[in-house]
Amino acid sequence: xxxxxxxxxxxxxxxxxxxxxxxxxxLLSTYNLTVHIVGTATHNRQAKLRIHGWNxxxxxxNIHFHEFETPxxxxxxxxxxxxxxxxxxxxxxxxxxxxxxxxxxxxxxxxSNTARRVVxxxxxxxxxxxxxxxxxxxxxxxVFSCASAFTMFSYIWERKGRPCLDDVESYTQLTKIPSLQYxxxxxxxxxxxxxxxxxxxxxxxxxxxCKVFDAKFxxxxxxxxxxxxxxxxxxxxxxxVSINNNKDxxxxxxxxxxxxxxxxxxxxxxxxxxxxxxxxxxxxELAIGLENSGQKFIWVLRDADxxxxxxxxxxxxxxxxGFEERVEGKGLVVKEWAPxxxxxxxxxxxxxxxxxxxxxxxESITMGVPIAAWPMHSDQPRNxxxxxxxxxxxxNVGDWGRGGEVVTSSVIEETIRKLMNSDExxxxxxxAKKLGEDVRQSIGEGGATRIExxxxxxxxxxx
Numbered sequence: 001x002x003x004x005x006x007x008x009x010x011x012x013x014x015x016x017x018x019x020x021x022x023x024x025x026x027l028l029s030t031y032n033l034t035v036h037i038v039g040t041a042t043h044n045r046q047a048k049l050r051i052h053g054w055n056x057x058x059x060x061x062n063i064h065f066h067e068f069e070t071p072x073x074x075x076x077x078x079x080x081x082x083x084x085x086x087x088x089x090x091x092x093x094x095x096x097x098x099x100x101x102x103x104x105x106x107x108x109x110x111x112s113n114t115a116r117r118v119v120x121x122x123x124x125x126x127x128x129x130x131x132x133x134x135x136x137x138x139x140x141x142x143v144f145s146c147a148s149a150f151t152m153f154s155y156i157w158e159r160k161g162r163p164c165l166d167d168v169e170s171y172t173q174l175t176k177i178p179s180l181q182y183x184x185x186x187x188x189x190x191x192x193x194x195x196x197x198x199x200x201x202x203x204x205x206x207x208x209x210c211k212v213f214d215a216k217f218x219x220x221x222x223x224x225x226x227x228x229x230x231x232x233x234x235x236x237x238x239x240x241v242s243i244n245n246n247k248d249x250x251x252x253x254x255x256x257x258x259x260x261x262x263x264x265x266x267x268x269x270x271x272x273x274x275x276x277x278x279x280x281x282x283x284x285e286l287a288i289g290l291e292n293s294g295q296k297f298i299w300v301l302r303d304a305d306x307x308x309x310x311x312x313x314x315x316x317x318x319x320x321x322g323f324e325e326r327v328e329g330k331g332l333v334v335k336e337w338a339p340x341x342x343x344x345x346x347x348x349x350x351x352x353x354x355x356x357x358x359x360x361x362x363e364s365i366t367m368g369v370p371i372a373a374w375p376m377h378s379d380q381p382r383n384x385x386x387x388x389x390x391x392x393x394x395x396n397v398g399d400w401g402r403g404g405e406v407v408t409s410s411v412i413e414e415t416i417r418k419l420m421n422s423d424e425x426x427x428x429x430x431x432a433k434k435l436g437e438d439v440r441q442s443i444g445e446g447g448a449t450r451i452e453x454x455x456x457x458x459x460x461x462x463x
Contacts, residue, residue, distance in 0.1 A: 004115065004116050004117070004461070005033065005115065005116060005117045005118075005119060005460055005461050006033070006034050006035075006036065006111055006114075006115040006117075006118050006119070007025075007028055007033050007034065007035045007036070007118075007119045007120075007121060007460075008035075008036045008037075008038060008107070008108065008111065008118060008119070008120045008121070009021050009024070009025050009035055009036065009037045009038065009121050009122075010038045010039075010100075010104065010120065010121070010122035010123065010126045010129060010130055011037070011039060011122075011123050011126070011144075012094075012097070012123035012124075012125040012126050012146070013039065013040060013043040013093060013094065013097050014090065014094075014274075014275065015046070015273070015274035015275070015305060015359075016146060016273065016274070016275075016357050016358065016359035016360075017123050017125070017146045017359075018039075018043060018046065019239075019359050020144075020146060020208045020238050020239075020358075020359055020362075021037075021121070021123065021144060021238075022037070022048075023208075023238035023239050023240070024121070024144075024206075024208070024235065024238045025037060025063055026063075026240075027235070027238060027453065028457070029062040029063050031457045032062065033062065033457070034062050034064070035062060035063050035064070036064045036065075036066055036107070036111065037063065037064070037065050037066065038066050038068070038100060038103075038104050038107065039065070039066070039067060039068070039100075040067065040068060040069070040070050040096075040097060040100070041067040041068065041069055043097075044065050044067045045067075048065075066103075066107055068100055068103040068104075070096040070097065070099045070100065071096055071099055073092040073093055073095070073096040074092055075089055075090065075092045075093055076089045076092075077089060077315065078277035078303055078305075078315070079277065080277040080278055080279045080280070080303070080315070081279050082277075084185065084377065085276060085277075085376035085377045086184055086185055086188065086376075086377040086378065087275040087276075087277070087305075087377075088185055088187065088188070090275065090305070091187055091188055091191065094125070094188075094191055095191060097126070097129070098128055098129060100126075100129045101128065101129045101130075101131070101132065104129055104130060104132070105132040105135075108120070108132065108133065108136060108139065109136070112136045112138055112139055115138065116138065117138050117139075117140070117460065118136065118138060118139040118140075119139075119140060119141075119142065119460045120133055120139060120140070120141040120142070121141075121142045121144055121206060122141060122142075122143065122144065122198075123143075123144050123146065124143050124144065124145055124146075124195055124198060124227065125191075125192060125195055126195070127143070127194075127195035127196070127197050127198035128194050128195055128197060131197050131198075131200075131201070133201055134200070134201050140203040140460075141198070141201050141202060141203055142202070142203055142204045142205065142206050142233075143198050143202050143204075143205050143206065143227045143229075144205075144206045144207075144208075145205060145206070145207055145226075145227075146208070146358055146359075146379075147207075147358045147379040147382070147383065148207070148209050148214055148217070148358060148361070148362075148382075148383060148386055149207055149209050149214040149217035149218045149220075149221055149232075149234065150214060150217045150382070150383075150385075150386045150390060151358070151379045151382040151383055151386065152207070152217075152221060152226065153217045153220045153221050153224070154174055154177055154382050156220075156221065156224050156226065157174055158177075162174070162175070167216070170216065170217075173385060173389045173390050174385075176385050176389055177381065177382050177385055178381050184377065184378060196227075198227050198228065199227055199228030200228065201228075202227045202228040202229040203229060203231065204229050204231035204232070204233060205221070205226050205227055205229055205231065205232050205233065206233045206235055206456075207232065207233065207234050207235070207236060208235065208236035208237065208238045208358065208359075208362055209234050209236045209362070210234060210236050210237060210365075210439050210442055210448065210449055211234045211442070211448040211449070211452065212435070212438045212439050212442050212448055212449075213365070213390075213391055213435060213438075213439070214234060215234070215448075218232050218234050233452060233455075233456045234448075234449070234452050235449065235452055235453050235456060236362060236449065237362050237363075237365075237366045237439060237443070237449070238362075239341055239362065239363050239366060240341065241366055241439075241440040241443050242440075243341065243342050243345040253338065253339050253342070254332075254334075255298050255332060255334055255338055255339070255343055256339065256342055256343065256346065258298070258332045259298070259343065259346045259348040259349065260346075260348075262296055262348035263348065264347050264348060264350070265347075265348070265349070265350030265351075265429065266296050266348055266350060267295075267296045267297060267298060267348045267349050267350060267351075268295055268296070268297045268298075268349075268350065268351040268352070268353060268372070268416055268419065268420055269297070269298050269300075269340075269343050269344065269349050269351070269352045269353070269369075270286075270290070270297055270298065270299040270300065270352075270353040271299075271300035271338065271340060271352075271353075271354065271360070272300075272354065272355040272374070272376070273354075273355050273357045273359075273360055274302075274305045275305060275357075275376075276355050276376050277303050277315075279406070280317075280318065281406050282406050282407065283301070283317060283318075283319065284319075284320055284409075285406055285407060285408055285409045285412065286299075286407075286409070286412055287319050287320050287323050287409075288320065288409035288412075288413075289408075289409040289410070289411070289412025289413040289416065290327070290331060290412070290413075290416070291323065291326060291327055291331075292409060292413045293412075293413045293416040293417055293420075294330075295416050295417070295420050295421070296330055296331060297327075297330075297331040297332070297416075298331070298332045298334060298338075298343065298349075299331065299332070299333050299334065300334045300338045300340075301317055301319070301333050301334065301335050302317075302335065302336065302337070303315045303317060317335070319333070340360065340363060341363050341367070344363055344364055344366075344367040344369050345367045349367075349369055350369070350370075350420060350429060351369065351370055351371070351372060351416075351419045351420050351425070351429075352364045352369045352370070352371050352372070353371075353372040353374060353397065353415075353416070354371050354372070354373065354374065355374060355375055355376050355380055356371065356373050356374070356375040356380045356381075356383040356384040356387060357379075357380055357383070358379060358383055361383050361386075361387060364432075365387075365391075365393070365432070365435060365436060365439060366436055366439050366440060367436055368432050368433040368434075368435065368436025368437065369432055369436070370393045370394055370395075370419060370425070370428040370429050370431075370432040371387050371388075371393065371394035371395075371432075372394065372395055372396075372397050372415050372416065372419050373387055373388055373394045373395065373396050373397060374396075374397035374407070384396070391431070391435065392428065392431055393428050393431050393432040393435060394419075394428065395415060395418050395419050395424075395425070395428065396415075397411065397412065397415045398411035398412075398415065
């Protein structure tokens with residue numbers, strides 16, 4: 001046979017999911033494993049365009065992208081005035097991704113004929129796409145869950161009727177999780193439910209989390225079994241932990257140049273991921289809150305991704321009249337994609353106002369930056385509880401549990417001051433920095449994550 005063990009990566013097409021599995025691809029390729037990435041032509045292009053902290057991804061000969069066309073789909077624009085913040089406009093593109101099943105099976109047939117073993121690592125939401133793995137005797141599949149172990153255990157705990165736990169502290173933390181108003185829309189649930197098919201062929205579960213802070217909940221999940229397997233692998237952080245601070249102005253984003261001029265821990269970074277669309281009223285309140293706080297800031301002001309980010313057009317977001325002029329030198333508004341990992345790694349960044357998507361949360365934890373938690377939907381409220389109540393490295397942006405209500409400028413101002421300019425905020429920052437150091441060290445020789453990754457590679461390379 002030409003190859004020994006080959007990995008096939010099948011990410012879900014949403015940006016946070018794409019980003020995490022692309023980073024895992026980089027990690028596994030360092031073990032001299034050949035990795036194939038399956039996706040749509042559009043979303044592979046999106047993933048490669050936005051990946052940060054990975055300067056040599058185009059030159060790695062162990063990584064092979066397979067780009068397949070899917071049927072055309074009608075994707076409405078994001079609705080900033082929706083009563084819920086779930087990105088329902090992306091559901092048509094989610095459904096289109098299910099058409100990858102046939103080309104994936106064909107590729108798997110080709111690869112399995114030249115490898116001793118094929119290891120398929122797929123996002124939970126791509127389980128229906130990879131279900132034909134059962135037809136190949138030398139193929140095994142591992143499910144990737146795009147959330148913390150705390151969050152994934154909370155779903156198991158809820159399905160069991162929220163039983164009491166021997167661990168009183170964990171039980172108390174879990175009972176703070178909001179439910180109902182953050183449930184995903186029925187249309188998305190109908191898309192997601194069939195992916196439970198993974199329970200019939202799952203060889204183990206992979207998490208972008210770290211045993212430094214999530215070990216207890218990894219153990220809980222192991223005892224319960226998840227997606228049909230009791231094998232759990234905490235391989236995070238997937239994102240790079242060491243950032244090359246390139247000073248070449250031709251290659252350096254303007255946000256990083258601006259940060260270079262600021263004092264240590266003096267700037268709050270404000271960004272809400274790729275799926276959040278704020279109303280004009282909420283944008284106005286956020287602008288006023290930032291201005292009145294007197295705090296230096298970088299604000300990434302973008303509308304939510306469309307189904308195809310490369311199709312032109314989009315919403316023209318308006319700020320309060322004269323806002324950018326008034327905050328000149330104090331704040332920077334970025335109306336494009338920003339290099340978030342590099343911004344969080346910069347010494348001038350002292351806080352992060354975030355939607356608490358797990359990709360953003362893990363990057364912030366890794367870089368030791370405390371969070372002003374403003375979750376919108378899905379797993380985000382649960383990730384926020386992990387950050388604020390379990391790890392104690394964040395503060396809530398008001399009462400976000402009220403769903404679609406506008407958060408006022410006064411609440412935003414108060415939150416920023418608390419995080420950036422109070423004794424309580426300073427204590428959070430110290431805890432975040434210490435946790436970040438511990439997580440980064442876990443990647444090194446003898447660290448918890450290094451041991452996990454080595455064990456996983458040994459497992460899939462077994463005779």
